[in-house]
Amino acid sequence: MKKQAVIVGYGGMGAWHHKALQEIGKIDVIGIYDIREEVFEKAAKQNLTIFQNFQAVLESSAEIIIIATPNDSHKDYCISALEAGKHVVCEKPVTLSVKDLEEIIAVSQNSAGIFTVHQNRRWDTDFRIVQKILSENIIDTPYFIESRVNGSSVFLHGWRDFKVNGGGMLYDWGVHLIDQLLLLTPAKVTSVTAHVKSVFSEEVDDNVKLLLGFSDGLSVLVEIATNCFIPFPRWHLSGKAGTAIIDNWEGEGKIIQLLEGSNPTWSNEIVYTAAGPTRTMAPRAKKTVQEVPLPMVEKYDKGFQHNFYSAEHFYSNLVDAINGKEEQFVKEDQILRVLKVIEAAFESAEIQDRILCTI
Amino acid sequence: MKKQAVIVGYGGMGAWHHKALQEIGKIDVIGIYDIREEVFEKAAKQNLTIFQNFQAVLESSAEIIIIATPNDSHKDYCISALEAGKHVVCEKPVTLSVKDLEEIIAVSQNSAGIFTVHQNRRWDTDFRIVQKILSENIIDTPYFIESRVNGSSVFLHGWRDFKVNGGGMLYDWGVHLIDQLLLLTPAKVTSVTAHVKSVFSEEVDDNVKLLLGFSDGLSVLVEIATNCFIPFPRWHLSGKAGTAIIDNWEGEGKIIQLLEGSNPTWSNEIVYTAAGPTRTMAPRAKKTVQEVPLPMVEKYDKGFQHNFYSAEHFYSNLVDAINGKEEQFVKEDQILRVLKVIEAAFESAEIQDRILCTI
Structure with missing residues (x-):
């Protein structure tokens, strides 16, 4: 049986995940949760259940929660979903601080669900x-x-x-x-x-x-x-x-x-x-x-402009990882390293203002 | 009467200054000083006096000393020439440390001669x-x-x-x-x-x-x-x-x-x-x-490949500065700032090895 997913945040990337999963066919998107009523109609047209609150998502039959809300709201959704035993696919950059991300990872390591980030590039x-x-x-x-x-x-x-x-x-x-x-x-x-x-x-x-x-x-x-x-x-x-x-x-x-x-x-x-x-x-x-010439790499197998090439690989791996057949491709320690570099970059930009030389 | 110059170091750039000054016609190169005997013949063919030691250069009638030796030898030549009341044109980067350059500038400020650097670019x-x-x-x-x-x-x-x-x-x-x-x-x-x-x-x-x-x-x-x-x-x-x-x-x-x-x-x-x-x-x-389109700038007036365009401007300015008609174009504080940035760059490269982060 195909695995089921709910998309949290049905904006640009949320709709993209939906389309991608429709095309790939390995995961059924059963519904969405969004705080913006204006997207409900679009979701209903796609025969998606509109969950009234996040608790209802957690209680649903979906094994996978895809989080595609703005960055500042990721943390709470991720932690609640992992605590409820769900697998979590979060849009990048997950959180805005290393500390928040470490909290999520700590929860993930004590939960049955996989935590991963949509590093599609x-x-x-x-x-x-x-x-x-x-x-x-x-x-x-x-x-x-x-x-x-x-x-x-x-x-x-x-x-x-x-x-x-x-x-x-x-x-x-x-x-x-x-x-x-x-x-x-x-x-x-x-x-x-x-x-x-x-x-x-x-x-x-x-x-x-x-x-x-x-x-x-x-x-x-x-x-x-x-x-x-x-x-x-x-x-x-x-x-x-x-x-x-x-x-x-x-x-x-x-x-x-x-x-x-x-x-x-x-x-x-x-x-x-x-x-x-x-x-x-x-x-x-x-x-x-x-x-x-540049070395050849595998090209899109559905024509040049195959929009869901990355999703095909990402979600195939996710299903295999959930089934214990493969390691997850985007790993927690990798996600953490990226955010540590970004945090260092913001720090560096700050410090530059403070370290003054006069040449 | 045209001003007279001696070129110290008759290698690639030394010969370039010579050719440039021949073309420009405002300064006569009367001789060279070089420690490499193999360049003497080339200089003699150009009717240049070959000075046997640097003291002889200082005692010559030349008002201007052009220093085009390797970078490590610039400092002593510059200081001696300035102390002898000569004007000094030194090849860049003058010295390998800010401290050495500051010593030259201190001497220059107490001497009659102009100290400048050939910043031809x-x-x-x-x-x-x-x-x-x-x-x-x-x-x-x-x-x-x-x-x-x-x-x-x-x-x-x-x-x-x-x-x-x-x-x-x-x-x-x-x-x-x-x-x-x-x-x-x-x-x-x-x-x-x-x-x-x-x-x-x-x-x-x-x-x-x-x-x-x-x-x-x-x-x-x-x-x-x-x-x-x-x-x-x-x-x-x-x-x-x-x-x-x-x-x-x-x-x-x-x-x-x-x-x-x-x-x-x-x-x-x-x-x-x-x-x-x-x-x-x-x-x-x-x-x-x-x-x-890019804005237009004055182009070489002797055809596109006029090799001595910069020298024409540089040496015209030098003569005018010596005659008190113009400020010198490449100024001592500018020369010092450039070297300070370079010294900071070398320092930064060093420090980078020592500040370690593990991300």
């Missing part, structure tokens, strides 16, 4: 290509990675613009980008420097740069921009054995490496470029490098 | 375009600036690869890029975070990222890479009123701004992109933005 094409470049050691160990999402929405939508709801880009995209990075290396994050701006938002961060140092020497730049009209590529990787670029979410890009035997020979003469005299930064002859 | 086309974008407020006050020099020489040349000589990219390109940035804003540098790598060099930094915070809220990323086969644009500027990009040293690039009245309207529906569901990062309709 682990299945993004661009990210899986990066994973493959590194796991196949194509450019050797990377020392610089840049991971960027440069949008130009300018303004943030709805509750994402409000501090009380856990809005802002670090909690929104930051949680994805950091989660991805932590999967790329077994090393620890040893330094977090954050430049956090509120360019148009009055309350929350809308344009952010993070510089992360890792214990293996890796240096990572993360940028999330909402007011950038000339975007940078999604990924840029520098390894000792070459440079890789992934331009966009479609996974277009290339790798450039030195041709074997093409180590530079230095002339004693300075090279004149449009920049004036330089030796180190003079352009390299094209014949000394080679372009290598 | 203040005349680069790309940089002058950036200055103009900001001074004309085209994209409003910038909050993010990225300034990058991404080369692929892989290895460093000659003494630039040795620590004892003051090699490494922070002292080489860093000193230019930081000098430029400090001219873009009257604000103070309030934070310096450096990720400094020695990817191929055994002794010095060859691939560097700096994140600088300024007291007016500006955040600047500086990158100097010598092993980057897919370069980023030279400049990327984010202002509240748009984004500007300068692709290269030739000053190619563009500005993209929101068309007036094109503020986004938010649909409640999530947009499906190749990246899956997103609202904030959905692509913007092309008709809501406009491309604006």
Whole structure:
């Protein structure tokens, strides 16, 4: 028999989970709980039961509770659901503090239910290509990675613009980008420097740069921009054995490496470029490098724009994990690490104001 | 009568100063001093006097001493020349420590001669375009600036690869890029975070990222890479009123701004992109933005590849400053600020190793 789920919060992502589960077919969504009456009609049209309060959800036959409310309300729902023995899928970033998340995890570890977070961007094409470049050691160990999402929405939508709801880009995209990075290396994050701006938002961060140092020497730049009209590529990787670029979410890009035997020979003469005299930064002859295609990754099996590719993997794993056949894919310690980095980033942005140098 | 100069260190940049001054015609180079006999023949062919020791240079008729030796030897030459009443043009970064530079400046302030540094990249086309974008407020006050020099020489040349000589990219390109940035804003540098790598060099930094915070809220990323086969644009500027990009040293690039009245309207529906569901990062309709050309700057008046454009301005100013007609362009307090930032960067790279967090 198919497992049953209730969706708490039937907004943008709540409806997305519903559609995804309809398409995948492994879990039946039986109903929703929402405090906004205006979504009831939409839910009723979908033949969903509208639960009148959260207690009724806990008493329902659903084994799985999917929480897709604004970030500030996640904690209580998660804890109550876990205490009631339910499995919990929570939207990211779960909570707005490490302390709150640790409370949830403590409850989870004493309950029968699985607690996991919808880290759907682990299945993004661009990210899986990066994973493959590194796991196949194509450019050797990377020392610089840049991971960027440069949008130009300018303004943030709805509750994402409000501090009380856990809005802002670090909690929104930051949680994805950091989660991805932590999967790329077994090393620890040893330094977090954050430049956090509120360019148009009055309350929350809308344009952010993070510089992360890792214990293996890796240096990572993360940028999330909402007011950038000339975007940078999604990924840029520098390894000792070459440079890789992934331009966009479609996974277009290339790798450039030195041709074997093409180590530079230095002339004693300075090279004149449009920049004036330089030796180190003079352009390299094209014949000394080679372009290598990006490694292939499994593509959407239902056509390019298959919207529920990640959900298919995420929910298949969830069902298998509930049935004891697989480990859950998004693990509690991983969820905690991501939030610790975000908390360090907010701290860093604060401290920067206090540590003053006058140069 | 034309002023006379002696060049100390007749290597790559020493010969460059010579050629530049021949072309400009305002200063006569009468001789050189170098410890390497192998350059004597080249100098003799140019009808240059070869001074046997530095004392002889100080006793010569030259008013101006141009110092183009490796970085570690600058200090003593500068001080002796200033004490002898000469004007000094020193190659950057002058010294390897703030303390040494302060000693030179103290001597300079008690001597008749001008002390200046050959900060020739203040005349680069790309940089002058950036200055103009900001001074004309085209994209409003910038909050993010990225300034990058991404080369692929892989290895460093000659003494630039040795620590004892003051090699490494922070002292080489860093000193230019930081000098430029400090001219873009009257604000103070309030934070310096450096990720400094020695990817191929055994002794010095060859691939560097700096994140600088300024007291007016500006955040600047500086990158100097010598092993980057897919370069980023030279400049990327984010202002509240748009984004500007300068692709290269030739000053190619563009500005993209929101068309007036094109503020986004938010649909409640999530947009499906190749990246899956997103609202904030959905692509913007092309008709809501406009491309604006980069502002024009004075171009090389002797054709595009006029190698001595910067020297013409630099040395004209020097002669005028010596004659009391103009302020010197590259000032002592500016030279000191740049070195303070570099010293902070090296400190930051050190400290990073010591401050450990385990996330």
